[in-house]
Amino acid sequence: MTPEQSIVASAVHAWKLNLERADKFFSGLSEQQLLTEVAPAKNRLIYLWGHLIAVHDGMMPLLGLGERLHAELDAAFLTGADKTVADLPSGAELKRLWDEVNERLLTGFGRFTAADWAQRHSVVSDQDFAANPLRNRLAILLSRTAHVAYHLGQAQLAHK
Amino acid sequence: MTPEQSIVASAVHAWKLNLERADKFFSGLSEQQLLTEVAPAKNRLIYLWGHLIAVHDGMMPLLGLGERLHAELDAAFLTGADKTVADLPSGAELKRLWDEVNERLLTGFGRFTAADWAQRHSVVSDQDFAANPLRNRLAILLSRTAHVAYHLGQAQLAHK
Numbered sequence: 001m002t003p004e005q006s007i008v009a010s011a012v013h014a015w016k017l018n019l020e021r022a023d024k025f026f027s028g029l030s031e032q033q034l035l036t037e038v039a040p041a042k043n044r045l046i047y048l049w050g051h052l053i054a055v056h057d058g059m060m061p062l063l064g065l066g067e068r069l070h071a072e073l074d075a076a077f078l079t080g081a082d083k084t085v086a087d088l089p090s091g092a093e094l095k096r097l098w099d100e101v102n103e104r105l106l107t108g109f110g111r112f113t114a115a116d117w118a119q120r121h122s123v124v125s126d127q128d129f130a131a132n133p134l135r136n137r138l139a140i141l142l143s144r145t146a147h148v149a150y151h152l153g154q155a156q157l158a159h160k
Numbered sequence: 161m162t163p164e165q166s167i168v169a170s171a172v173h174a175w176k177l178n179l180e181r182a183d184k185f186f187s188g189l190s191e192q193q194l195l196t197e198v199a200p201a202k203n204r205l206i207y208l209w210g211h212l213i214a215v216h217d218g219m220m221p222l223l224g225l226g227e228r229l230h231a232e233l234d235a236a237f238l239t240g241a242d243k244t245v246a247d248l249p250s251g252a253e254l255k256r257l258w259d260e261v262n263e264r265l266l267t268g269f270g271r272f273t274a275a276d277w278a279q280r281h282s283v284v285s286d287q288d289f290a291a292n293p294l295r296n297r298l299a300i301l302l303s304r305t306a307h308v309a310y311h312l313g314q315a316q317l318a319h320k
Contacts, residue, residue, distance in 0.1 A: 001278075001293045003273075003275045003277070004167070004274060006294065007277055010294050010296060013294050018306055038317065039198070039199035039200070039317045040200070042317055114163040114167060115163045117163070118166040133161045133169075134166065134169055134170050136167075138166075138171075139173070142170060143177075145306060146306055149310040150309040152310060153309070153311055154314055154316075157198065157199045157202055157314060
């Protein structure tokens with residue numbers, strides 16, 4: 001394994017580790033537990049889970065892995081705050097969406113070489129990327145890895 | 161910039177971004193605010209800040225960047241739970257330690273090449289590293305980046 005390969009594999013591994021922690025946490029919750037707030041008057045667990053799915057779904061076009069699968073999640077979990085949409089998917093449905101989106105991402109990541117990760121992500125222009133080569137696909141992966149950890153830290157506070 | 165350089169620089173940049181967010185949050189708190197719990201009966205903000213400093217201090221030997229500077233923090237912030245040690249450093253003192261530890265780490269990171277990041281970290285043996293080359297220094301950086309984000313997510317819940 002070259003340093004380049006080792007480094008890229010480590011970044012994908014860190015993503016997977018954080019996803020596995022989140023999966024273990026959220027997949028084990030009952031419908032009732034999903035309605036728990038992480039702290040008084042803060043987001044409910046169901047919102048955090050749906051939010052993570054919507055954000056991960058949005059990584060596909062950013063990383064050149066195809067169109068989004070579930071833009072219908074945005075109103076309840078991304079553009080709107082928690083409790084502004086009454087009709088939410090069940091825990092079983094969220095688990096299905098979570099697995100679908102994350103498996104598709106992981107399949108895409110498995111095909112990326114180091115050079116692919118170092119390419120610009122789709123929202124930055126060629127010109128801006130030339131000025132700042134750190135606006136690459138790996139930066140998206142690292143940012144979304146921290147994003148999972150950020151909300152998982154909150155979610156754990158609601159744990160018994 | 162080669163793909164290898166771009167990828168390593170992106171990982172260090174993600175660390176810096178998360179540290180800057182944490183610095184902005186914790187450095188702005190009064191002594192009184194530092195005593196706020198992130199949720200009822202959960203850790204106080206002062207504990208999370210001290211905990212991050214102790215964990216970052218522990219990265220130095222792990223990454224071959226020298227001995228720890230502040231092992232005296234462990235009793236209050238790492239091995240013990242919050243509220244088990246009465247006499248804690250002030251916010252001003254924590255800010256000084258936070259800056260000292262993180263600046264020293266960043267200086268060390270600035271000297272690491274991709275090959276340095278791909279080397280084993282100090283706790284894994286040569287044999288175990290041969291079996292799993294992802295137990296490298298970069299894995300420590302990525303893990304600790306997620307760790308900052310995890311606790312920052314909790315800390316933000318105490319924000320007004």
